[in-house]
Amino acid sequence: MGELERQDIPWIKEVPGGWESAKLIRLTRINTGNMDTVDSVDDGLYPFYVRSPVVRRANAFTFDAEAVLMSGDGAGAGRIFHRVSGKFACHQRVYCIEFLNRVTTDFGFYYLSTFFPMQVDAGSAKSTVDSIRKPMLNGMPIVFPPVDEQRQITDLIDLRTAEIDGMIGKMARQVELLERYRRELIARTVTRGLDPDVPMKDSGIDWIGEVPLAWEIKRAKALFFQRKEKSTETDVHLTPSQIYGVLPQEEYMRMSGTKPVLNLSAPNNMKHVEIGDFIIHLRSFQGGIELSNYAGKVSNAYTVISARQGGDKNYYRWLLKSSPFIAKLSSLTDQLRDGQSINFKTFSHMVFPLPPLSEQGRIADFLNKKSSEIDSTVAGINKQIELLGKYRKQVINDLVTGKVRVGEVA
Numbered sequence: 054m055g056e057l058e059r060q061d062i063p064w065i066k067e068v069p070g071g072w073e074s075a076k077l078i079r080l081t082r083i084n085t086g087n088m089d090t091v092d093s094v095d096d097g098l099y100p101f102y103v104r105s106p107v108v109r110r111a112n113a114f115t116f117d118a119e120a121v122l123m124s125g126d127g128a129g130a131g132r133i134f135h136r137v138s139g140k141f142a143c144h145q146r147v148y149c150i151e152f153l154n155r156v157t158t159d160f161g162f163y164y165l166s167t168f169f170p171m172q173v174d175a176g177s178a179k180s181t182v183d184s185i186r187k188p189m190l191n192g193m194p195i196v197f198p199p200v201d202e203q204r205q206i207t208d209l210i211d212l213r214t215a216e217i218d219g220m221i222g223k224m225a226r227q228v229e230l231l232e233r234y235r236r237e238l239i240a241r242t243v244t245r246g247l248d249p250d251v252p253m254k255d256s257g258i259d260w261i262g263e264v265p266l267a268w269e270i271k272r273a274k275a276l277f278f279q280r281k282e283k284s285t286e287t288d289v290h291l292t293p294s295q296i297y298g299v300l301p302q303e304e305y306m307r308m309s310g311t312k313p314v315l316n317l318s319a320p321n322n323m324k325h326v327e328i329g330d331f332i333i334h335l336r337s338f339q340g341g342i343e344l345s346n347y348a349g350k351v352s353n354a355y356t357v358i359s360a361r362q363g364g365d366k367n368y369y370r371w372l373l374k375s376s377p378f379i380a381k382l383s384s385l386t387d388q389l390r391d392g393q394s395i396n397f398k399t400f401s402h403m404v405f406p407l408p409p410l411s412e413q414g415r416i417a418d419f420l421n422k423k424s425s426e427i428d429s430t431v432a433g434i435n436k437q438i439e440l441l442g443k444y445r446k447q448v449i450n451d452l453v454t455g456k457v458r459v460g461e462v463a
Contacts, residue, residue, distance in 0.1 A: 062194045063175065064168055069455035072198045073155070078191035081161070082151045085125065086115045086143025101142035102135055111142035121150040121162045123169070126184040131173040134166040148190060156197050159207035164453045167446065169193060198455065205459045206452050217445045224438050228431050235427050236376045242416055243372045244406050256406060260381040264406045274401035276364050280357040282325040284350030291349040293332045295340030301347060323350040324357050329366045331358045331373060333395050338383040341374035356397050363410060367417035372405065 062074065077083075086102070088111065093101050097110030104124040117140045124133040125146040136158065143149050152161045172193055173185065197203060245253070246265045253263040256270050264270070290302035297308055326332065326349050331342050333356040342358075344366060351357065360366045372378060385399060408416065451457040 062196060064171055065196055065454050067456075068196055069198070069458070072196055072455060074194060074196045075155070076191065077150075077165075077193040077195055080153055080156050080195060080197075082153065083187065083190060084116075084149045084151075086145050086147050086149065088113070088115060088142050088144055090144065092142070097142075099140050099142050100137070101144075102137070102147055103144040104129060104133070104146055106133055108135070113142060114140040115143040116141060116149055118149070118151050119158045121152070121158060121165055123148045123150065123165065123185070123190075130183060131185045132170050134162060134169075136162040146184075148185070148187075150190075155200070156195065157200060157203045157207065159211075160197060160203040160453065161195075163207060163210055163449050164195060164197070165193070167449050167453060196454065202459070209459055210449055210452055213448050214445055217441055217448070221438050221441050221445075224434050224441075228434050231427050231431055231434075235424060238423060239371055239420060240375045240377050242420055243368070243375050244377065246408060246412060247415060247419060256404075258404050260377045261404070261406055265408070267409060269407040271405055271407045272401065273403045273405060275361070276369070276405060276407065277331070277358045277360055277401070279397040280325065280327065280330055280359050284323040284325045288323070288325060288348070288350035291326055291332075291345065291347055291351050293334045293343045293345075293351065293355065295336055299326075299332055299343045299345040299347060301349065322353045324353060324355065325349075326351055326357055327359065329359065331360075331366075331369070332356070333358065333397075333400065337395060338379070338385075341379050341382070344370040344373075356395065356400070358397060358400070364407075365410060365413035365417055367421070368408070368413035371417060371420045 068074070088101065090103055090109075092111050092113070093103070093109040094112050095110060097112045099111055099114045101109040101111035102122050103109055104127040106129070119138040122135040122137055122143065124130055125148050127146070138158075150161065150165070152158050169190075172189070198206070244261050244264060246268070248265070252266040254266050256262060256264045258270065261270075291299050292302045292305040293299045294305065294309070297305060300308065326345050326347070328346060328348050330345050332345055332351055333342050334351075335354065337343075360369055381403070382395060385395060385403075407413075452459070
């Protein structure tokens with residue numbers, strides 16, 4: 054098998070005859086870059102590889118070579134790889150791995166990007182590693198066939214992964230179109246209603262346009278009031294977010310894998326929230342105002358509002374998450390100082406379309422149903438994308454380990 058014993062390479066059960074093995078240090082020349090993120094220039098002459106998947110630009114180059122680049126620290130340490138050729142700039146914590154005559158750069162790229170994350174996980178008790186040290190990289194075991202077979206393998210991987218990437222791209226485009234349809238459907242329905250043949254009138258409001266003749270136009274202060282009660286000791290912490298809506302803080306942390314940005318540890322400086330209240334938060338200008346299905350408390354930095362009688366909170370939920378409203382909210386936020394959110398005084402002067410109460414309910418029911426259907430379709434497509442991603446990894450794994458030989462692939 055070469056320089057290494059079978060037990061040195063836990064991810065390979067059996068190696069084809071004629072393949073060799075060696076540690077990475079015996080097959081490569083490894084260096085790091087000499088630049089920092091501040092050296093990036095928007096229209097720079099050369100690609101600049103930093104510690105993220107995003108490639109920047111710079112006006113100077115660090116290397117002129119064919120190489121595999123790997124992030125050396127940060128969240129993507131040992132998990133972000135690039136295959137490069139020519140002149141490029143390189144961050145000081147990005148490893149530049151130049152393969153010598155026994156292994157091609159293409160084969161090395163596919164092998165390292167597949168198996169080095171496993172090496173990282175095996176060498177750490179944590180789920181992520183903050184920094185990759187050179188000895189770990191030097192000691193990475195590599196199994197490889199003759200160079201001609203390596204080229205055949207990587208040509209086939211390029212072909213198969215391009216096919217898979219094409220399918221994933223088409224599916225991702227379907228998701229984008231469905232999300233755009235959802236946004237357009239919501240925007241149209243909350244301002245124009247369900248009957249396309251109903252007589253219309255000009256609302257006189259730029260972000261609303263025409264509305265059905267029977268609808269009213271009302272200022273927010275006529276539809277909502279600000280809830281000012283202080284929280285109680287038994288109130289649970291709530292966290293509003295664009296993705297998950299309003300959740301108890303513990304559930305938000307479980308679902309998102311992150312902690313809230315705001316420190317909610319001061320119980321005497323928090324606001325009480327009732328079920329059905331709306332919360333204006335620091336990112337409302339990007340994703341709208343969130344309806345809370347929980348009672349609890351939020352930071353004093355947030356504004357809590359509640360619908361007055363005569364309004365359907367479920368209709369308001371869609372209205373306050375519609376793209377025309379978000380655009381209007383964003384324009385108001387631009388007039389505030391950085392870091393400020395919309396307060397009730399500013400919000401109260403906004404103007405909204407108001408259908409008859411019974412129609413509000415029908416609109417909300419319609420959008421609930423349609424949005425649920427879109428969610429189901431999107432979930433199905435995303436599942437297919439996930440399965441294709443796993444299949445893509447398996448294709449690479451099988452070919453770079455010799456589990457599947459080039460001549461055996463249909």
